[in-house]
Amino acid sequence: MNPKLHSVLTINGERRDVLAPAxxxxxxxxxxVLGLTGTKRGCNHGVCGACTVLLDGKLARxxxxxxxxxxxxxxxxxxxxxxxxxxxxxxRALVEHGAxxxxxxxxxxxxxxxxxxxxxxxxxxGAIRGAxxxxxxxxxxxxxxxxxxxxxxxxxx
Amino acid sequence: MDYVAxxxxxxxxxxxxxxxxxCLAGGQSLVAMMNLGxxxxxRLVGLRRIEPLRGVARRPDGGLRIGAMTTHAELAALExxxxxxxxxxxxxxxxxxxxxxxxxxxxxxxAHADPxxxxxVALLAAGASIEIGSARxxxxxxxxxFFRGFFETALAPGEIVTAVHVxxxxxxxxxxxxKLSLVAGDFAIVSVxxxxxxxxxxxVGGCGPTPILSALADLGDDAxxxxxxxxxxxxxxxxxxRASAAYRRRVLPELLRRAVRGxxxxx
Numbered sequence: 001m002n003p004k005l006h007s008v009l010t011i012n013g014e015r016r017d018v019l020a021p022a023x024x025x026x027x028x029x030x031x032x033v034l035g036l037t038g039t040k041r042g043c044n045h046g047v048c049g050a051c052t053v054l055l056d057g058k059l060a061r062x063x064x065x066x067x068x069x070x071x072x073x074x075x076x077x078x079x080x081x082x083x084x085x086x087x088x089x090x091x092r093a094l095v096e097h098g099a100x101x102x103x104x105x106x107x108x109x110x111x112x113x114x115x116x117x118x119x120x121x122x123x124x125x126g127a128i129r130g131a132x133x134x135x136x137x138x139x140x141x142x143x144x145x146x147x148x149x150x151x152x153x154x155x156x157x
Numbered sequence: 158m159d160y161v162a163x164x165x166x167x168x169x170x171x172x173x174x175x176x177x178x179x180c181l182a183g184g185q186s187l188v189a190m191m192n193l194g195x196x197x198x199x200r201l202v203g204l205r206r207i208e209p210l211r212g213v214a215r216r217p218d219g220g221l222r223i224g225a226m227t228t229h230a231e232l233a234a235l236e237x238x239x240x241x242x243x244x245x246x247x248x249x250x251x252x253x254x255x256x257x258x259x260x261x262x263x264x265x266x267x268a269h270a271d272p273x274x275x276x277x278v279a280l281l282a283a284g285a286s287i288e289i290g291s292a293r294x295x296x297x298x299x300x301x302x303f304f305r306g307f308f309e310t311a312l313a314p315g316e317i318v319t320a321v322h323v324x325x326x327x328x329x330x331x332x333x334x335x336k337l338s339l340v341a342g343d344f345a346i347v348s349v350x351x352x353x354x355x356x357x358x359x360x361v362g363g364c365g366p367t368p369i370l371s372a373l374a375d376l377g378d379d380a381x382x383x384x385x386x387x388x389x390x391x392x393x394x395x396x397x398x399r400a401s402a403a404y405r406r407r408v409l410p411e412l413l414r415r416a417v418r419g420x421x422x423x424x
Contacts, residue, residue, distance in 0.1 A: 005160060022160040022201065023191060045189040052256055058230075059256035064188045068160040069181060069203050112255070133341045134254025 005068050011036070012080030020067050027051045027062035030077060038078035038107050042136070049135035052108035053077050059115050059134070078107035081114055089152060090114050097148035101139035108135050113149055121156040123149070162203040166210075166317070170292040172202045173315050180204055180317055182226060182265030185257045210264065210319060219325035221245070222288075225264025225318045233258060240326030240352045240420075241283040247334040248279035248350065254342040264318040267303070270310045272395075273344035277304050278362035279334060280321065281370045282350035288320040295319065307366040330354035333419030335412045339399060346400045349412045353421035359413060364392040364405050373417070381417050385410025 002021045009016050009029065018029045027044070030036040030053075042050035044063045051062040054076035062077075081088050087095065090113045100106050109132065116123055116131035123131070128149045137145065160181075163169040172178065177199035181187060190196035204210055210226040219239035223232065232249035235242060252258055252266070252275050266276050267287065280287075280300035287303045289296050292315060303311050312318070326332065336348040347363040357376055360368040369392060373384050394405035 002158070022158045025188060025192070044192045046185060046253075046257060049254070049256065055260070058259040060260055061185070061256050063192060064185050064257070065260070066160065066181070066184060066188060066201070066203075069162070069184065069201075069205065071162070071205070115255075131255060134256050 007068050007070065009067070009070050009075060010072075011075045012077060013074075018067055022066070022068050024067045025063050026053070026060075026065040026067050026070055026075065029067040030062060030075075036077055036079055040104055040107055042104070047136070048105070049108040049112065050105055052111045052135065054111060054115060057115070057118070059112060076111075078110055081110055088114065090117060090149075093148045093152040094145065097144055097151060099141065099144040099148040101137070101141045105135055105137045105139075109137070109145055113152075116149075117152065122153050124153070125150060128153070158197070158199055158201065160201045160203060162206050164206045164208075166207055166290055166319070167292075169202055169204065169207060169317060170290070170315060172200070173317070174292075175200045178202055180265075180268065182268070183228065183261040184265070185253070185261035186265060186269040186271070204264075204317070216322075216325075221321075221323045223263055223321045223323065225288075225320055226262050227264075229253070229258035229261050229263070229266075230255075232263060238325075240330040240332040240354075241285070241323040242325070244279050244283050244326075244332035244334060244350055244352060245276075245285075245323055247332060248275040251275060251334070251336050251342075257342075263321055267321070268310060268312060268318050270304055270308050271344065272307055272366050273346075273348075273363045273399075275334070275336065275345065275348060275362070278345075278348050278360045278368045279350045280323070281360035281368045282352055282358055283323050283326065283332075284358065285321055285323045287318060288322060289316050290319040291316040297322065301370055304367040309366075326352045327354045331420045333416045335416040335419065337408055337412055344399070347394075347405050347409050347412055349409070349416040351413075351416035351420045353417050357417050357421065359416060361388055361392070361409060361413065364389070364394040364409060366393075376417055376421060378414055378418070381414040382410045385413035388413070 040050035042048035179198035181201040214222045229249045229252045235246040351359045357373045389406035389409040394402040396402045
C-alpha cells in the first residue's frame with residue numbers, strides 16, 4: 001500500500017521519530033503522529049496561516065511542508081514558544097489586550113508575531129500588519145491583535 | 158509515493174526517470190495541490206540539497222543569474238540595480254505571504270506556471286530566459302517560449318529548471334510592477350509588469366493562460382490607456398471567483414498606465 005518513511009525531526013529542541021507516509025505533511029506529523037495539537041489545521045492548502053510554525057527561525061506553513069523534507073531544519077511549534085510552561089511576551093500581550101476571540105488562529109498569530117519581534121523588537125504598524133498578512137482571523141479580530149502587538153512594541157521603546 | 162533527496166543534479170536526473178516523478182522545490186504550490194487531491198505523484202525528488210541550484214550571481218552586464226531554488230524572500234531583498242533585476246525583486250515582494258515567501262522558490266513557481274502568478278509576468282517583461290537541465294545537457298529558453306498555456310510549460314519529462322537569467326534592461330530604463338488583488342498576498346486579478354525608458358516593454362498577467370507581451374513606443378497617458386484597451390479587447394481573461402472577464406478587461410488599461418508611469422514618470 002503506502003509504505004511509511006522514518007524521519008527524525010527536531011521539534012522544540014527535542015529529537016522526535018516520525019513514521020509516516022511520504023505524502024504526510026509536517027502538520028500531519030505534528031498533530032496525528034506526535035500529538036502536538038496546538039498547531040491548527042485550517043484550510044490545509046497554505047492560505048489561512050493557522051498551521052504556521054518556525055522552520056530554522058523562519059515562518060513556514062506546516063501544511064505545505066512535507067515531514068520527510070524537513071530534514072535537519074529545526075521546528076518550533078506553539079508548544080515551544082513559551083518555554084517552561086510560561087507565556088512569552090507576545091502571548092502575554094495578546095492575553096492582556098483581549099486579542100483572542102475563538103482562539104483558532106491564535107497559535108499561528110503568536111508564531112508570526114514571535115518571528116517579527118525576534119528580528120525587530122520595535123515594529124511599527126505597517127511592519128505588524130505585513131507580518132500578519134498571511135494569518136486569517138475569521139472572528140475578524142484583527143484590530144485587537146494589531147493593537148496588542150503595537151503595545152508590546154511600545155514597551156520595547 | 159516515495160521521496161528521494163539527491164545532493165547532485167546528476168542524481169536528481171536519474172531519480173526523475175521513475176514513472177510519474179515530480180520535482181519538489183519549496184513545496185508551496187505542489188504540496189497544496191497534493192493536499193487538495195489535484196496532484197498525486199508516484200515519487201517526489203526533493204531539490205533542497207542540490208547546491209548548484211542555489212544562489213544569485215550578478216552578471217558583468219548588470220543582469221542576474223538566479224538559481225532555481227532561490228526563495229521569493231531572497232529575491233525580494235535584492236538591492237535595487239538595473240531595471241530587469243529590480244522588476245523581479247518588486248514582483249517577489251508581492252508573491253503570497255511571508256511564510257510562503259520564506260520557502261517558495263522561483264524555479265518551483267515558474268515550473269508550476271499558474272496563469273495568475275507574478276513571476277511569469279515579470280520575466281516576460283524583463284526579456285528573461287530560463288535555464289533548463291536534464292541528463293542530456295543544458296538548454297536555455299526565452300521566458301515567452303517557456304510558458305505554453307494554463308499550468309503548462311515547455312519542460313519535457315526529466316528536465317529541471319536550474320536557473321533564471323535576467324538581463325539588465327535598456328540603459329536608463331526603470332521597472333514597475335502593478336498588481337491588483339482582493340487582499341494582500343492573494344493571486345493577481347490582473348497584474349502588469351513594465352520596463353520603460355524612452356519606450357516600454359510591458360507584460361500583462363491574469364488575462365489569459367500566459368502573460369501577454371507588448372512593446373509600446375508612445376508613453377503618454379492617453380496612448381497607454383488606448384494600448385491597454387486594445388490588449389484587453391484581444392485578450393481572453395477567465396471569469397472566476399476573483400473577478401469576471403469583463404472586470405479584468407475594464408481594469409487592465411489603468412493598471413497598464415500605472416505600471417508604465419511607475420517606471421517612467423514623464424512621457
